[in-house]
Amino acid sequence: NRKGKGSNKGRSYDRSRRDRQRGSQSGGFGGPGPRSRLEDTDADVTMSDSSQDNSSQHRLKYDKKWLLPALQNICSVPFTAVQVRFCANRVHFYVDESSVATALHKCTHKITDTDGYKVIFYIESSCCLLFLSQQCMAKRFDGSQQALDLNNIRTDPDLVSQNIEVVLNRKTNMEAVMKIIEENIPELTGLNLSNNRIHKLDELTNLVTKAPNLKTLNLSHNELKSDRELEKVKGLKLVELWLNRNPLCDLFKDQASYISAVRQKFPRLLKLDGHDLPAPIGFDVETPTIIPPCKGSCFGSDEIKVLILQFLTQYYSIYDSGDRQPLLDAYHDGASLSLTTPYSTQNPSRSSLGEYHKDTRNLKRIKDSTVRFRLLKHTRLNVVAFLNELPKTQHDIASFNVDVNTFTNTLLSFTVSGVFKEVAVDGKSRESTMAFSRVFVTVPAGNSGLCIVNDQLFIRMATTEEIRRAFVAPAPTPSSSPVPTLTAPQQEMLTAFSQKSGMNLEWSQKCLLDNEWDFNKAAQVFTQLKTDGKIPEVAFTK
Amino acid sequence: TSVTVDFRTHVDQSCRYSEEFVNIYYDCMDKKRRNLTRLYLDKATLVWNGNAVSGQDALNEFFESLPSSEFQLQTLDCQPVHEQATQGQTTLLVVTGGTVKFEGNKQRFFNQNFLLTLQTEVQLI
Numbered sequence: 001n002r003k004g005k006g007s008n009k010g011r012s013y014d015r016s017r018r019d020r021q022r023g024s025q026s027g028g029f030g031g032p033g034p035r036s037r038l039e040d041t042d043a044d045v046t047m048s049d050s051s052q053d054n055s056s057q058h059r060l061k062y063d064k065k066w067l068l069p070a071l072q073n074i075c076s077v078p079f080t081a082v083q084v085r086f087c088a089n090r091v092h093f094y095v096d097e098s099s100v101a102t103a104l105h106k107c108t109h110k111i112t113d114t115d116g117y118k119v120i121f122y123i124e125s126s127c128c129l130l131f132l133s134q135q136c137m138a139k140r141f142d143g144s145q146q147a148l149d150l151n152n153i154r155t156d157p158d159l160v161s162q163n164i165e166v167v168l169n170r171k172t173n174m175e176a177v178m179k180i181i182e183e184n185i186p187e188l189t190g191l192n193l194s195n196n197r198i199h200k201l202d203e204l205t206n207l208v209t210k211a212p213n214l215k216t217l218n219l220s221h222n223e224l225k226s227d228r229e230l231e232k233v234k235g236l237k238l239v240e241l242w243l244n245r246n247p248l249c250d251l252f253k254d255q256a257s258y259i260s261a262v263r264q265k266f267p268r269l270l271k272l273d274g275h276d277l278p279a280p281i282g283f284d285v286e287t288p289t290i291i292p293p294c295k296g297s298c299f300g301s302d303e304i305k306v307l308i309l310q311f312l313t314q315y316y317s318i319y320d321s322g323d324r325q326p327l328l329d330a331y332h333d334g335a336s337l338s339l340t341t342p343y344s345t346q347n348p349s350r351s352s353l354g355e356y357h358k359d360t361r362n363l364k365r366i367k368d369s370t371v372r373f374r375l376l377k378h379t380r381l382n383v384v385a386f387l388n389e390l391p392k393t394q395h396d397i398a399s400f401n402v403d404v405n406t407f408t409n410t411l412l413s414f415t416v417s418g419v420f421k422e423v424a425v426d427g428k429s430r431e432s433t434m435a436f437s438r439v440f441v442t443v444p445a446g447n448s449g450l451c452i453v454n455d456q457l458f459i460r461m462a463t464t465e466e467i468r469r470a471f472v473a474p475a476p477t478p479s480s481s482p483v484p485t486l487t488a489p490q491q492e493m494l495t496a497f498s499q500k501s502g503m504n505l506e507w508s509q510k511c512l513l514d515n516e517w518d519f520n521k522a523a524q525v526f527t528q529l530k531t532d533g534k535i536p537e538v539a540f541t542k
Numbered sequence: 543t544s545v546t547v548d549f550r551t552h553v554d555q556s557c558r559y560s561e562e563f564v565n566i567y568y569d570c571m572d573k574k575r576r577n578l579t580r581l582y583l584d585k586a587t588l589v590w591n592g593n594a595v596s597g598q599d600a601l602n603e604f605f606e607s608l609p610s611s612e613f614q615l616q617t618l619d620c621q622p623v624h625e626q627a628t629q630g631q632t633t634l635l636v637v638t639g640g641t642v643k644f645e646g647n648k649q650r651f652f653n654q655n656f657l658l659t660l661q662t663e664v665q666l667i
């Protein structure tokens with residue numbers, strides 16, 4: 001039980017003021033006036049038993065019959081209790097004049113109940129009066145912004161002058177404020193609770209549903225000890241949050257982990273403690289789902305770009321020439337090279353990658369250290385001898401993408417990716433297009449060139465998309481349909497897919513292409529998109 | 543006098559280090575994203591699909607902004623980097639490939655490579 005030793009000041013409201021306010025839209029509040037439904041919840045005076053016994057038996061003791069007359073006797077001010085409420089060992093009764101509340105408060109310890117215990121009065125401010133104190137509200141509620149400023153409300157002169165105490169770190173006070181918001185300004189978008197010694201956010205939980213538009217919340221300069229408190233309000237779709245000057249801020253080892261912990265709870269947050277955060281990415285979901293867009297080559301600087309492009313042009317003109325022996329000049333004596341292809345259960349002899357599969361060095365699949373060692377080509381003689389055995393190629397240099405990994409005085413490492421064709425040497429018409437990703441680690445060479453010390457080559461089959469975009473220079477034979485030519489099995493798949501899905505050929509093909517010509521996968525994706533309503537009508541027009 | 547490790551031993555060790563590294567890296571990437579930047583040196587640069595990100599702060603933000611991931615590593619290769627490039631600092635080139643599913647996106651193939659400098663712990667240049 002709290003024994004308010006006079007620190008709680010009751011607040012009742014001035015009935016006359018209430019009348020003035022009823023039904024009016026103006027009166028200091030911009031925008032739609034708050035609805036006045038506060039007749040019931042006025043000042044309340046709580047009595048409590050000094051014995052600290054919470055048993056329900058006490059309820060019986062506080063019989064109106066003896067209490068109110070007893071009070072009337074000693075209270076300096078005549079009063080009528082608007083409402084009396086019994087709960088546990090307390091009695092709440094409501095009076096409508098602050099002067100009455102104060103007078104009643106003075107009666108504390110002056111009445112003895114039937115058991116001989118002193119009756120203690122204390123007054124809980126229910127903040128509805130805060131609301132009704134026009135002066136205070138007018139200056140603290142901005143109707144045009146739908147923002148309520150309760151910063152350091154305890155010391156507000158308008159309230160203090162009326163003996164109204166609003167102490168927001170008290171559960172009942174905070175609950176009352178929340179109730180006011182819910183019932184009267186539910187469209188609230190901004191709430192400032194700073195400097196109120198708040199240490200818990202339990203009472204704010206309902207804001208999530210009752211004030212769903214709340215976007216800005218200021219909790220700075222309070223007593224919040226852990227970011228876990230924020231869990232209680234994490235349903236709020238906050239865009240701006242202030243938490244500085246709370247003990248919880250000191251718990252984070254750096255700014256980044258602080259921001260990240262806060263953002264986990266409020267993914268839409270754009271501003272924290274007054275600082276802009278980089279825009280969050282994502283839709284109306286808790287976690288981000290957008291990945292950064294794919295950009296082109298990343299050289300780091302123009303000099304490096306020129307250096308690398310020059311190197312690559314030279315390198316690949318030799319590589320594609322049919323004799324790779326001259327590449328010896330490109331490699332360091334102690335150079336290393338290894339090749340990796342994707343794991344495939346397919347019979348290597350039937351795969352276009354067959355020639356590459358037999359030398360693939362994949363540490364996930366090869367565990368024997370001798371084999372691992374053997375597959376690493378070491379010294380430039382071995383490297384170039386190996387390269388010379390690989391099939392003849394034709395690279396599409398225009399398709400190359402280059403990313404510089406790192407460079408120092410002694411090292412320049414970059415990754416090249418692109419596509420190449422395997423040139424049919426013996427009249428066989430099968431021409432495969434492959435894609436590769438190659439890491440070169442180089443050291444500076446004499447004549448402002450590069451010398452390769454490490455070379456790692458990854459080769460896989462090219463995707464349909466890559467094939468379509470590659471080797472653009474020779475113009476394809478003009479045709480009425482904008483789609484590239486398909487193989488027979490692809491044609492079959494396309495017809496079947498179009499039939500089953502109901503989409504036209506163009507859209508069916510797009511769907512199949514996007515799913516790597518995997519019929520079942522494409523069908524799944526299609527069904528999901530259709531259920532989500534994401535497929536436009538035009539896809540079905542034949 | 544410095545101890546020269548013979549090339550074979552060097553290669554063997556590199557393989558083991560790289561296997562351990564990728565386990566840690568992709569475990570962090572998928573399950574403990576916030577720990578990932580600890581694997582990067584402060585001056586490290588990440589180039590991700592052409593987007594260059596450098597410095598711990600930027601790396602932190604970048605990894606936070608990536609959707610949650612499920613990486614399936616299918617290929618792994620590793621080479622010790624020639625000392626001429628690294629001025630004697632033991633460095634490994636690690637190359638990975640496989641598939642990745644980012645939340646909200648369809649599964650894709652990926653290729654990734656790292657330059658690791660062995661200090662007291664494995665770090666990333």
